[in-house]
Amino acid sequence: MASNNDDSSSNFFTNDLDRNDSERDLYAILHISKDADTTTIQQAYRRLTLLYHPDKHTDSRNKQLAVDLFIQVKNAYDILNDPQKRAIYDVVGMKGLKAEGWEIITRTRTAREILDEYERLAKEREEKRFNQITNPNASIHATINLTDIFNQINSIDDNNNILPKIETTEFTVEQSIDIPLTRQDTATINAVATIRNGRGIGSLTTSFRRILSDLSWFRIDLTYGQRPYIGFHYFRRITQKLQANVHTTFSFIMSRKTLVTSGFIFSINYQLTHNLTSSLQWKTGRASFMKGILQYNRQKWMVSSAIQLGLINTFGAIDGVYRFPNVCNLRCSLKLFIFGPWVEYGIDRQLTKHTYGSATVAISARMGVLLRLKFIRGNQTFTIPLPLSQDVLPSAIFYATIVPTLAYLVLDRLIIQPFARSEQEREQKKHEDEAREKQSEHRREAMNAQEVLRSLVEQIKDKEGSQGLIILEAYYGHLTSIINESSIKIIDVSIPLQTLVKDSTLKIETTVSKSNLTGFYDPCIGEEKSLFIKYSFHSHIHSVTYKDLDPVILPNRNHLIL
Numbered sequence: 001m002a003s004n005n006d007d008s009s010s011n012f013f014t015n016d017l018d019r020n021d022s023e024r025d026l027y028a029i030l031h032i033s034k035d036a037d038t039t040t041i042q043q044a045y046r047r048l049t050l051l052y053h054p055d056k057h058t059d060s061r062n063k064q065l066a067v068d069l070f071i072q073v074k075n076a077y078d079i080l081n082d083p084q085k086r087a088i089y090d091v092v093g094m095k096g097l098k099a100e101g102w103e104i105i106t107r108t109r110t111a112r113e114i115l116d117e118y119e120r121l122a123k124e125r126e127e128k129r130f131n132q133i134t135n136p137n138a139s140i141h142a143t144i145n146l147t148d149i150f151n152q153i154n155s156i157d158d159n160n161n162i163l164p165k166i167e168t169t170e171f172t173v174e175q176s177i178d179i180p181l182t183r184q185d186t187a188t189i190n191a192v193a194t195i196r197n198g199r200g201i202g203s204l205t206t207s208f209r210r211i212l213s214d215l216s217w218f219r220i221d222l223t224y225g226q227r228p229y230i231g232f233h234y235f236r237r238i239t240q241k242l243q244a245n246v247h248t249t250f251s252f253i254m255s256r257k258t259l260v261t262s263g264f265i266f267s268i269n270y271q272l273t274h275n276l277t278s279s280l281q282w283k284t285g286r287a288s289f290m291k292g293i294l295q296y297n298r299q300k301w302m303v304s305s306a307i308q309l310g311l312i313n314t315f316g317a318i319d320g321v322y323r324f325p326n327v328c329n330l331r332c333s334l335k336l337f338i339f340g341p342w343v344e345y346g347i348d349r350q351l352t353k354h355t356y357g358s359a360t361v362a363i364s365a366r367m368g369v370l371l372r373l374k375f376i377r378g379n380q381t382f383t384i385p386l387p388l389s390q391d392v393l394p395s396a397i398f399y400a401t402i403v404p405t406l407a408y409l410v411l412d413r414l415i416i417q418p419f420a421r422s423e424q425e426r427e428q429k430k431h432e433d434e435a436r437e438k439q440s441e442h443r444r445e446a447m448n449a450q451e452v453l454r455s456l457v458e459q460i461k462d463k464e465g466s467q468g469l470i471i472l473e474a475y476y477g478h479l480t481s482i483i484n485e486s487s488i489k490i491i492d493v494s495i496p497l498q499t500l501v502k503d504s505t506l507k508i509e510t511t512v513s514k515s516n517l518t519g520f521y522d523p524c525i526g527e528e529k530s531l532f533i534k535y536s537f538h539s540h541i542h543s544v545t546y547k548d549l550d551p552v553i554l555p556n557r558n559h560l561i562l
Contacts, residue, residue, distance in 0.1 A: 026076040026089065028516030031500060033509040033551065034090065038081065045077040051499060057455065065452045069518060135178040139381040143170040147368070150389045150396045170196045184211045201226060221249075228252050241271040262286060287312045299323075314338060331360070340365040346372075351416055353423060354378050359404040361397065369396035371404065435525050442521035446491070449519040453499045460498055466539060469506060469555055471498040473534040476514060478524040479545065483532060489524040496520065497533065501554075504537065508552040515548075535559075 027034055030044040052069040079085045148164040176190035188207040194200065203225030211217045215238075221231035229251035237243045248264040263285020271277045275298055281291040289310030296303050302321040308314060317335040324330070328349035335342040346360030355377045362370040368390040375382045388396040461470055474497045475483055477490035484490070496519025500506055508517065514531055515522035522529070529548040534541065535555070542559035546552055 024072070025510065025512045025516040026080055028510045028512050028514075029072050029076040029518065030080065031508050031510060031517065033511060036080075036509070041077065041080050045073060045081070047502065048073045051456065052452070057452065059455075062452050062455065065448045069449060069452060072518075135379070137176045137379045137381075139172075139174045139383065141170070141172040141174075141383045141385075142168055143385045143387070145169045145387050147387055147389050150369075150393055150399075153395055154393060170194065185209070242268065244268040263288060283310075289313065300325075315342075337364075337366075342367075348374075351375075352419060357408075359408075361400045363392055363397060365392060369393060369400055371400040373404070439522060439525060442515070443523075446519050446521040450495045453495050453519060457495055457498050460501060464501065464504060467504075468537070469501050469504040470536040471501070471506075471533065472536055472541070473532070475532045476520055476523070477529055478527045479530050479532055489527070491521065491523050493517075493520055493531070504555070506552060506554040511549050511551060513548050 027036070030036075030041065030048065032040055032044050036044075049070060052066050052073060054063045054066045054070060057063045057066050079089055145167050146164075148166070152162075152164050172192065172194040174190065174192045176188055179187040179189070181187055186209045188205075188209065190205040190207070191202070192205075193202040203223055205221055205223040207219055207221045209217060209219040216234070216236040218235075219231075219233040221233070223229050223231070229249050231247065231249040233245065233247045235243070235245040244267065246264060246266050248261055250259050250261045252259055263283050265281060265283045267279060267281040269277065269279040275296055277295050277297070279293045279295075281289075281293075283289050287310065289308050289312075291306060291308040291310075293304060293306045300323050302323075304319045306317045306319075308316075315335050315337045317333065319333040320331070322330045328347050331344070331346050331348065333342075333344040335344075342362065342364040344360055344362045346358060348356065348358030351357045355375065357376075358372075358374045360372045360374075362372065367387075369388040369392060371386040371388055373384040373386065386400075388400055461468075464470060471494045474492065474494040475490045476493045477487070479490060496517065497506065499519075500508065508514070510516070513522070513529070514520055515529070531546045531548070531552070532543070533546070533552075533554065534543045536542070537555040541561045542555060543561055544554075544556070544559040
């Protein structure tokens with residue numbers, strides 16, 4: 001580090017990048033392709049820093065504008081010349097570079113591996129974020145018994161005219177809040193009140209959680225209710241693919257004045273491949289069991305299998321999910337218990353931007369037929385189990401399947417779709433307003449850049465001479481067969497293109513939108529754009545039109561106007 005001035009300058013460069021260049025393509029800033037090697041990156045950096053160097057400008061305003069361009073080039077170079085930063089930027093973009101905790105990343109790793117790493121860091125950031133805000137969560141669970149309806153439907157007594165009895169057999173309300181203490185410590189208060197068959201019970205749980213490092217955390221739960229108990233939970237990420245946790249509870253029996261534990265639960269999760277994960281659980285003590293799970297997850301479908309061997313509860317299970325993008329998810333499950341099979345099938349989908357709903361039908365010889373409705377709105381969860389029959393009745397299965405489907409179709413047509421359309425129109429208008437604001441800002445930046453480069457154009461033209469490459473006209477935007485210079489959908493870019501000419505050659509190898517180039521902006525957002533160039537080379541007139549994403553290479557004998 002040469003001096004304090006150098007250090008502060010470096011910090012200024014970084015801050016300026018985060019503030020102004022979060023949406024500009026770094027390859028476009030250096031006018032190189034995404035496949036450019038280190039030598040090409042360094043050559044582009046040296047050339048552009050010489051071009052934009054503030055010492056080349058005497059006017060104070062142009063000098064400051066040149067500093068801004070110089071900063072953009074330096075920050076782009078600092079990222080693209082660093083193999084790890086470049087690999088992250090290529091896959092995730094600037095937001096990925098702001099994430100902390102990256103392991104060593106190289107461009108030899110696949111895009112999926114880098115995305116997985118970014119998602120892991122994003123989850124860890126979400127876990128830390130709750131330390132800074134109070135996060136209230138609420139849930140309501142109401143079991144409504146409808147078995148009497150189907151008992152009467154299947155009754156052989158024709159004189160039974162008594163109205164079916166519908167009752168709420170269980171109602172539970174749960175509320176929790178997070179109280180951040182420090183950046184690593186969080187306290188949580190959770191209260192649960194339940195009424196079951198006319199009898200009410202409740203409990204209050206106070207939890208303390210400490211983040212020990214980026215890879216582990218520890219939590220203590222103190223519960224006060226019918227039987228006070230204390231719980232301990234420890235989580236550790238051993239490697240990127242392997243994590244483990246252990247959990248146990250100790251309860252205090254007032255009559256015996258003794259402290260007992262229900263056992264320990266040990267679990268490990270390991271990602272075998274990108275799509276395949278496995279987990280193993282072992283519970284000790286009473287109701288001990290060993291459980292293994294395999295889950296294979298693809299973009300459109302997921303299947304998992306589980307086997308549990310225990311003293312009390314032994315079963316095998318297979319679950320499947322098929323995803324219809326932007327429509328719904330279909331779910332099915334088969335569990336084989338000692339007492340017989342347990343079948344579940346259902347559907348879930350996003351109803352509105354912040355609301356999710358699901359309906360599941362469960363069928364078993366022990367339980368009968370159950371319809372479970374669930375709605376999630378933000379941090380609020382509403383669960384409504386509806387027992388339809390104590391036996392496996394075809395009529396109960398039929399109504400459990402058809403009635404929710406018809407009810408959803410009616411609600412979707414009358415309420416959900418109109419609401420979604422209004423929300424979409426509102427969001428679209430908001431995005432259009434933001435795009436117009438950004439367009440004005442980008443136009444100002446492009447005009448400032450052209451003003452800086454204007455003073456260099458004559459020097460470059462003199463160096464090229466009459467036989468060199470001279471840009472006569474250049475327009476970018478929504479071009480028609482007849483170019484109207486006064487159209488608001490095109491801009492004159494002859495100045496920035498002329499400044500990129502070196503040794504009678506113009507090369508722009510980047511394959512992103514040319515609106516990212518210095519001195520350019522998007523004059524017609526959402527419309528097809530192209531670049532028209534009319535130039536002189538060896539005193540002959542040439543012209544060419546490039547599509548927005550095509551690289552530019554001049555001169556070319558095919559461009560000659562005969």
